[in-house]
Amino acid sequence: MRLAAPSPATAQRLALALLALAVWSAFAAWHAQVKAADFYVFWTAARHWQAPYDPALISRLQAAFHIDGRLPFVYPPTFLLLAWPFGQLPLSLAFPLWTGLSAALFTYAAAHLVRPLWLTLTLFIVPPVVLAISPGQTSLAIGAAMIGSQLSLQDRPALAGVLLGLAAAIKPQAMLLAPVVLWGHWRAMRWAAIAGLGLVLASFALGPGLWLQWLAALRDFGAVVPATDRINPSAASPLLALPLAALGLWIAWSWRGVAGLVGGALCLTPYAHQYDLAPLAPVAVMWIADYKRGGLPRAALGAALLAGAVATPWLGLAFVVGLAIVQTPWRREGGAPAATSAATTAEAQHRARTGRAAAELEVV
Numbered sequence: 188m189r190l191a192a193p194s195p196a197t198a199q200r201l202a203l204a205l206l207a208l209a210v211w212s213a214f215a216a217w218h219a220q221v222k223a224a225d226f227y228v229f230w231t232a233a234r235h236w237q238a239p240y241d242p243a244l245i246s247r248l249q250a251a252f253h254i255d256g257r258l259p260f261v262y263p264p265t266f267l268l269l270a271w272p273f274g275q276l277p278l279s280l281a282f283p284l285w286t287g288l289s290a291a292l293f294t295y296a297a298a299h300l301v302r303p304l305w306l307t308l309t310l311f312i313v314p315p316v317v318l319a320i321s322p323g324q325t326s327l328a329i330g331a332a333m334i335g336s337q338l339s340l341q342d343r344p345a346l347a348g349v350l351l352g353l354a355a356a357i358k359p360q361a362m363l364l365a366p367v368v369l370w371g372h373w374r375a376m377r378w379a380a381i382a383g384l385g386l387v388l389a390s391f392a393l394g395p396g397l398w399l400q401w402l403a404a405l406r407d408f409g410a411v412v413p414a415t416d417r418i419n420p421s422a423a424s425p426l427l428a429l430p431l432a433a434l435g436l437w438i439a440w441s442w443r444g445v446a447g448l449v450g451g452a453l454c455l456t457p458y459a460h461q462y463d464l465a466p467l468a469p470v471a472v473m474w475i476a477d478y479k480r481g482g483l484p485r486a487a488l489g490a491a492l493l494a495g496a497v498a499t500p501w502l503g504l505a506f507v508v509g510l511a512i513v514q515t516p517w518r519r520e521g522g523a524p525a526a527t528s529a530a531t532t533a534e535a536q537h538r539a540r541t542g543r544a545a546a547e548l549e550v551v
Contacts, residue, residue: 200295200299203294203307204292205291207287208288208290212286212290215283215285215286215320215323223322226324227258227323228260229260229262229323229325230274231244231248232244232260232274233273233274233275236393237393239267239397240261240400240403240404242259244260245258245259257411257415259404259408260404262325262357263390263398264398265387265389268386268393273285289320290327292328292331293316294307294310296331297310297334297468297472300334300338300472301476302476303476306476309472310468310469310472313493313495315461315462315465315492325358326463326466327465330465330469334469335350336348336350336354337444337445340369340375344374344375347372348377348380349379349381349382351375352378352385352386353386355379356382356386360458361463361466363452364451364455367439367451368439368448409457412457418463418464418497418498419456419459420453420454420500420503420507421454421456421457422500427504431504431507432455434454434507434511435450435453437514439451441511446470446510449464449467450507454507464492468492470489471490473489474488474489475490484513485513487509488506
Protein backbone atom coordinates (compact mmCIF):
# COMPACT_ATOMS: atom_id res chain seq x y z
CA MET A 188 0.00 0.00 0.00
CA ARG A 189 1.42 3.33 -1.07
CA LEU A 190 1.44 6.11 1.45
CA ALA A 191 -0.06 9.35 0.29
CA ALA A 192 2.39 12.19 -0.24
CA PRO A 193 2.16 14.98 2.35
CA SER A 194 0.39 18.14 1.32
CA PRO A 195 2.58 21.08 0.24
CA ALA A 196 1.85 22.86 3.53
CA THR A 197 2.84 19.80 5.57
CA ALA A 198 6.00 19.37 3.51
CA GLN A 199 6.94 23.00 4.13
CA ARG A 200 6.32 22.67 7.86
CA LEU A 201 8.49 19.55 7.99
CA ALA A 202 11.21 21.36 6.05
CA LEU A 203 11.13 24.22 8.56
CA ALA A 204 11.30 21.73 11.45
CA LEU A 205 14.29 19.97 9.88
CA LEU A 206 15.98 23.32 9.33
CA ALA A 207 15.44 24.17 13.00
CA LEU A 208 16.84 20.77 13.98
CA ALA A 209 19.98 21.32 11.90
CA VAL A 210 20.55 24.97 12.83
CA TRP A 211 19.98 24.69 16.54
CA SER A 212 21.73 21.34 16.97
CA ALA A 213 24.80 22.89 15.34
CA PHE A 214 24.42 25.97 17.53
CA ALA A 215 24.21 23.82 20.66
CA ALA A 216 27.26 21.79 19.67
CA TRP A 217 29.20 25.06 19.45
CA HIS A 218 27.51 26.70 22.43
CA ALA A 219 28.35 23.75 24.66
CA GLN A 220 31.83 25.26 24.81
CA VAL A 221 30.26 28.40 26.29
CA LYS A 222 28.47 26.35 28.96
CA ALA A 223 24.69 26.01 28.66
CA ALA A 224 24.19 26.06 32.41
CA ASP A 225 20.48 25.19 32.58
CA PHE A 226 20.72 22.07 30.48
CA TYR A 227 23.86 21.00 32.34
CA VAL A 228 21.73 20.98 35.50
CA PHE A 229 18.99 18.92 33.78
CA TRP A 230 21.57 16.49 32.43
CA THR A 231 23.25 16.10 35.80
CA ALA A 232 19.93 15.51 37.59
CA ALA A 233 18.83 12.95 34.99
CA ARG A 234 22.19 11.20 35.19
CA HIS A 235 21.93 10.99 38.98
CA TRP A 236 18.19 10.42 39.16
CA GLN A 237 18.42 8.57 42.46
CA ALA A 238 19.22 11.88 44.24
CA PRO A 239 18.67 14.67 41.70
CA TYR A 240 17.98 17.36 44.32
CA ASP A 241 21.26 16.88 46.19
CA PRO A 242 23.01 20.31 46.25
CA ALA A 243 26.37 18.52 46.15
CA LEU A 244 25.62 17.43 42.58
CA ILE A 245 25.33 21.02 41.42
CA SER A 246 28.42 22.02 43.38
CA ARG A 247 30.45 19.35 41.61
CA LEU A 248 28.95 20.40 38.26
CA GLN A 249 29.90 24.02 38.84
CA ALA A 250 33.41 23.08 39.90
CA ALA A 251 33.90 20.84 36.88
CA PHE A 252 32.71 23.40 34.34
CA HIS A 253 33.65 26.60 36.20
CA ILE A 254 30.04 27.85 36.34
CA ASP A 255 29.14 30.65 38.73
CA GLY A 256 25.80 31.49 40.33
CA ARG A 257 23.00 29.53 41.98
CA LEU A 258 21.71 26.70 39.82
CA PRO A 259 19.40 24.48 41.88
CA PHE A 260 17.40 21.75 40.22
CA VAL A 261 13.74 22.38 41.10
CA TYR A 262 11.82 20.56 38.38
CA PRO A 263 9.33 17.88 39.54
CA PRO A 264 10.18 14.17 39.41
CA THR A 265 7.90 13.78 36.38
CA PHE A 266 10.38 15.89 34.40
CA LEU A 267 13.06 13.30 35.10
CA LEU A 268 11.06 10.73 33.11
CA LEU A 269 11.54 12.89 30.01
CA ALA A 270 15.10 13.99 30.77
CA TRP A 271 16.40 10.54 31.77
CA PRO A 272 17.27 9.35 28.22
CA PHE A 273 19.37 12.48 27.66
CA GLY A 274 21.18 11.92 30.94
CA GLN A 275 22.44 8.57 29.69
CA LEU A 276 24.20 10.20 26.73
CA PRO A 277 27.50 12.06 26.73
CA LEU A 278 26.93 15.75 27.38
CA SER A 279 28.46 16.67 24.02
CA LEU A 280 25.69 14.68 22.30
CA ALA A 281 22.84 15.21 24.76
CA PHE A 282 22.79 19.01 24.56
CA PRO A 283 22.66 19.29 20.73
CA LEU A 284 20.03 16.54 20.60
CA TRP A 285 17.89 18.17 23.31
CA THR A 286 18.14 21.58 21.68
CA GLY A 287 17.56 20.39 18.12
CA LEU A 288 14.54 18.24 18.97
CA SER A 289 12.95 20.98 21.11
CA ALA A 290 13.45 23.56 18.35
CA ALA A 291 12.11 21.21 15.67
CA LEU A 292 8.94 20.41 17.62
CA PHE A 293 8.37 24.07 18.41
CA THR A 294 8.95 25.18 14.84
CA TYR A 295 6.64 22.51 13.40
CA ALA A 296 3.86 23.49 15.82
CA ALA A 297 4.42 27.21 15.21
CA ALA A 298 4.23 26.72 11.45
CA HIS A 299 0.58 25.70 11.89
CA LEU A 300 -0.16 29.16 13.27
CA VAL A 301 2.01 31.56 11.35
CA ARG A 302 0.79 32.95 8.02
CA PRO A 303 2.42 33.37 5.59
CA LEU A 304 4.41 30.27 6.41
CA TRP A 305 7.81 31.82 5.72
CA LEU A 306 7.30 34.19 8.66
CA THR A 307 8.02 31.18 10.90
CA LEU A 308 11.68 31.88 10.13
CA THR A 309 11.48 35.01 12.28
CA LEU A 310 11.33 32.71 15.30
CA PHE A 311 14.97 31.83 14.65
CA ILE A 312 16.11 35.29 15.73
CA VAL A 313 13.64 36.72 18.27
CA PRO A 314 15.02 37.13 21.83
CA PRO A 315 12.48 34.99 23.77
CA VAL A 316 13.20 31.98 21.55
CA VAL A 317 16.96 32.47 21.39
CA LEU A 318 17.09 33.00 25.15
CA ALA A 319 15.28 29.69 25.60
CA ILE A 320 17.65 27.86 23.28
CA SER A 321 20.96 29.26 24.55
CA PRO A 322 20.80 27.75 28.06
CA GLY A 323 18.89 24.65 26.97
CA GLN A 324 15.63 25.63 28.64
CA THR A 325 12.33 23.70 28.45
CA SER A 326 10.25 26.55 27.04
CA LEU A 327 10.24 25.35 23.44
CA ALA A 328 9.00 21.86 24.33
CA ILE A 329 6.30 23.44 26.50
CA GLY A 330 5.41 25.83 23.68
CA ALA A 331 5.08 22.96 21.21
CA ALA A 332 2.73 21.18 23.63
CA MET A 333 0.66 24.35 24.23
CA ILE A 334 0.26 25.10 20.53
CA GLY A 335 -0.41 21.48 19.65
CA SER A 336 -3.06 21.34 22.33
CA GLN A 337 -4.84 24.42 21.02
CA LEU A 338 -4.72 23.13 17.47
CA SER A 339 -6.20 19.80 18.56
CA LEU A 340 -8.78 21.07 21.02
CA GLN A 341 -11.87 21.00 18.80
CA ASP A 342 -11.31 17.80 16.84
CA ARG A 343 -8.97 15.78 19.07
CA PRO A 344 -9.68 16.83 22.65
CA ALA A 345 -8.01 13.74 24.10
CA LEU A 346 -4.73 14.63 22.37
CA ALA A 347 -5.13 18.25 23.46
CA GLY A 348 -5.50 17.18 27.08
CA VAL A 349 -2.57 14.78 26.97
CA LEU A 350 -0.31 17.49 25.57
CA LEU A 351 -1.22 19.90 28.36
CA GLY A 352 -0.76 17.15 30.93
CA LEU A 353 2.70 16.55 29.48
CA ALA A 354 3.53 20.26 29.66
CA ALA A 355 2.38 20.35 33.30
CA ALA A 356 4.65 17.39 34.07
CA ILE A 357 7.59 19.41 32.78
CA LYS A 358 6.81 22.81 34.30
CA PRO A 359 3.70 22.91 36.51
CA GLN A 360 3.75 26.70 36.95
CA ALA A 361 3.32 27.16 33.19
CA MET A 362 -0.03 25.36 33.42
CA LEU A 363 -1.40 27.13 36.50
CA LEU A 364 -4.45 28.43 34.66
CA ALA A 365 -4.98 25.56 32.23
CA PRO A 366 -8.30 24.64 33.93
CA VAL A 367 -9.57 28.17 33.25
CA VAL A 368 -8.40 28.11 29.63
CA LEU A 369 -9.93 24.66 29.09
CA TRP A 370 -13.20 25.43 30.90
CA GLY A 371 -16.03 23.83 28.99
CA HIS A 372 -13.72 21.43 27.15
CA TRP A 373 -14.41 18.68 29.65
CA ARG A 374 -13.00 15.80 27.66
CA ALA A 375 -9.70 17.62 27.19
CA MET A 376 -9.63 18.41 30.91
CA ARG A 377 -10.21 14.76 31.78
CA TRP A 378 -7.38 13.63 29.53
CA ALA A 379 -5.06 16.28 30.91
CA ALA A 380 -5.75 14.96 34.42
CA ILE A 381 -5.30 11.35 33.29
CA ALA A 382 -1.99 12.14 31.57
CA GLY A 383 -0.72 14.13 34.53
CA LEU A 384 -1.71 11.48 37.05
CA GLY A 385 -0.20 8.75 34.87
CA LEU A 386 3.13 10.56 34.75
CA VAL A 387 3.06 11.13 38.51
CA LEU A 388 2.45 7.42 39.10
CA ALA A 389 5.16 6.50 36.60
CA SER A 390 7.61 8.77 38.46
CA PHE A 391 7.17 6.60 41.54
CA ALA A 392 9.37 4.08 39.73
CA LEU A 393 12.23 6.48 40.40
CA GLY A 394 11.35 6.48 44.07
CA PRO A 395 8.33 8.09 45.78
CA GLY A 396 10.69 9.89 48.13
CA LEU A 397 11.73 12.16 45.27
CA TRP A 398 8.50 14.09 45.69
CA LEU A 399 9.41 15.01 49.28
CA GLN A 400 12.89 15.98 48.10
CA TRP A 401 11.35 18.16 45.41
CA LEU A 402 9.19 20.01 47.95
CA ALA A 403 12.29 20.62 50.05
CA ALA A 404 14.16 21.90 46.98
CA LEU A 405 11.29 24.29 46.23
CA ARG A 406 11.43 25.62 49.77
CA ASP A 407 15.17 26.23 49.51
CA PHE A 408 14.76 27.82 46.08
CA GLY A 409 12.19 30.21 47.50
CA ALA A 410 14.94 31.77 49.58
CA VAL A 411 17.03 32.36 46.44
CA VAL A 412 14.28 33.77 44.19
CA PRO A 413 14.20 37.37 45.55
CA ALA A 414 17.85 37.87 44.56
CA THR A 415 17.38 36.70 40.97
CA ASP A 416 16.64 38.75 37.87
CA ARG A 417 13.00 38.10 36.93
CA ILE A 418 10.34 39.55 34.66
CA ASN A 419 7.22 38.37 36.50
CA PRO A 420 5.22 41.42 37.63
CA SER A 421 4.91 40.15 41.20
CA ALA A 422 8.64 40.80 41.61
CA ALA A 423 7.94 44.54 41.32
CA SER A 424 6.04 44.69 44.61
CA PRO A 425 4.40 42.17 46.96
CA LEU A 426 1.39 44.50 47.08
CA LEU A 427 0.58 43.46 43.51
CA ALA A 428 -0.04 39.81 44.38
CA LEU A 429 -3.83 39.93 44.72
CA PRO A 430 -4.50 42.31 41.79
CA LEU A 431 -2.22 40.17 39.63
CA ALA A 432 -4.11 37.01 40.58
CA ALA A 433 -7.36 38.61 39.42
CA LEU A 434 -5.67 39.93 36.28
CA GLY A 435 -4.26 36.50 35.50
CA LEU A 436 -7.68 34.89 35.81
CA TRP A 437 -9.17 37.48 33.47
CA ILE A 438 -6.42 36.99 30.88
CA ALA A 439 -6.83 33.20 30.99
CA TRP A 440 -10.61 33.45 30.71
CA SER A 441 -10.74 36.09 28.00
CA TRP A 442 -8.01 34.75 25.74
CA ARG A 443 -8.65 31.03 26.25
CA GLY A 444 -5.56 30.02 24.28
CA VAL A 445 -1.77 30.17 24.33
CA ALA A 446 -1.94 33.86 25.29
CA GLY A 447 -4.18 32.94 28.21
CA LEU A 448 -1.83 30.23 29.41
CA VAL A 449 1.36 32.29 29.12
CA GLY A 450 -0.04 35.68 30.15
CA GLY A 451 -2.08 34.26 33.00
CA ALA A 452 0.83 32.24 34.37
CA LEU A 453 3.10 35.29 34.15
CA CYS A 454 0.73 37.08 36.53
CA LEU A 455 0.72 34.26 39.08
CA THR A 456 4.20 32.75 39.04
CA PRO A 457 6.83 34.07 41.46
CA TYR A 458 9.64 33.29 39.02
CA ALA A 459 9.74 33.90 35.26
CA HIS A 460 12.29 34.90 32.65
CA GLN A 461 12.08 36.10 29.08
CA TYR A 462 12.47 32.54 27.84
CA ASP A 463 9.15 31.69 29.49
CA LEU A 464 7.50 33.93 26.87
CA ALA A 465 8.84 31.81 23.99
CA PRO A 466 5.59 29.79 23.60
CA LEU A 467 3.80 33.06 22.83
CA ALA A 468 6.26 34.13 20.11
CA PRO A 469 4.40 32.51 17.15
CA VAL A 470 1.16 34.11 18.32
CA ALA A 471 2.94 37.47 18.58
CA VAL A 472 4.13 37.08 14.99
CA MET A 473 0.51 36.69 13.93
CA TRP A 474 -0.60 39.69 15.97
CA ILE A 475 1.78 41.75 13.86
CA ALA A 476 1.13 40.07 10.51
CA ASP A 477 -2.65 40.22 11.02
CA TYR A 478 -2.78 43.72 12.51
CA LYS A 479 -5.57 44.88 10.20
CA ARG A 480 -7.95 42.37 11.73
CA GLY A 481 -6.54 42.18 15.25
CA GLY A 482 -5.78 45.85 15.68
CA LEU A 483 -2.66 47.92 16.30
CA PRO A 484 -2.65 47.55 20.12
CA ARG A 485 -2.36 43.78 19.77
CA ALA A 486 0.37 44.21 17.15
CA ALA A 487 2.24 46.55 19.50
CA LEU A 488 2.16 43.91 22.24
CA GLY A 489 3.51 41.35 19.79
CA ALA A 490 6.28 43.70 18.71
CA ALA A 491 7.28 44.36 22.33
CA LEU A 492 7.46 40.65 23.09
CA LEU A 493 9.42 39.76 19.94
CA ALA A 494 11.84 42.64 20.44
CA GLY A 495 12.72 41.38 23.92
CA ALA A 496 11.29 44.49 25.56
CA VAL A 497 9.41 42.52 28.25
CA ALA A 498 12.58 42.33 30.28
CA THR A 499 11.79 43.65 33.79
CA PRO A 500 8.96 43.17 36.30
CA TRP A 501 7.45 46.58 35.54
CA LEU A 502 7.59 45.95 31.80
CA GLY A 503 6.09 42.52 32.47
CA LEU A 504 3.29 44.28 34.33
CA ALA A 505 2.71 46.63 31.40
CA PHE A 506 2.57 43.64 29.07
CA VAL A 507 -0.04 41.70 31.03
CA VAL A 508 -2.13 44.83 31.55
CA GLY A 509 -2.00 45.30 27.80
CA LEU A 510 -3.14 41.70 27.27
CA ALA A 511 -6.10 42.34 29.55
CA ILE A 512 -7.06 45.63 27.90
CA VAL A 513 -7.07 44.39 24.31
CA GLN A 514 -9.45 41.60 25.27
CA THR A 515 -11.96 43.77 27.09
CA PRO A 516 -15.39 43.88 25.37
CA TRP A 517 -14.94 47.41 24.07
CA ARG A 518 -11.54 46.55 22.52
CA ARG A 519 -12.45 43.35 20.66
CA GLU A 520 -12.48 43.83 16.95
CA GLY A 521 -15.51 42.98 14.88
CA GLY A 522 -17.48 41.48 17.75
CA ALA A 523 -15.03 38.58 18.09
CA PRO A 524 -15.91 36.25 20.99
CA ALA A 525 -13.93 36.43 24.17
CA ALA A 526 -12.27 33.10 23.53
CA THR A 527 -10.73 34.33 20.29
CA SER A 528 -6.94 34.73 20.02
CA ALA A 529 -4.35 34.28 17.34
CA ALA A 530 -3.81 30.78 18.64
CA THR A 531 -7.45 29.84 18.87
CA THR A 532 -9.06 31.52 15.87
CA ALA A 533 -8.45 28.33 13.93
CA GLU A 534 -11.19 26.75 11.87
CA ALA A 535 -11.20 23.00 11.38
CA GLN A 536 -11.26 21.88 7.76
CA HIS A 537 -11.71 18.13 7.40
CA ARG A 538 -9.92 16.45 4.54
CA ALA A 539 -9.49 12.78 3.70
CA ARG A 540 -5.84 11.82 3.82
CA THR A 541 -4.29 8.37 3.74
CA GLY A 542 -7.73 6.80 4.00
CA ARG A 543 -8.86 8.64 7.15
CA ALA A 544 -10.28 12.03 8.09
CA ALA A 545 -7.70 14.55 9.28
CA ALA A 546 -8.29 18.01 10.66
CA GLU A 547 -6.03 20.76 9.43
CA LEU A 548 -6.41 23.93 11.41
CA GLU A 549 -5.75 27.11 9.48
CA VAL A 550 -5.35 30.52 11.07
CA VAL A 551 -7.77 33.02 9.55
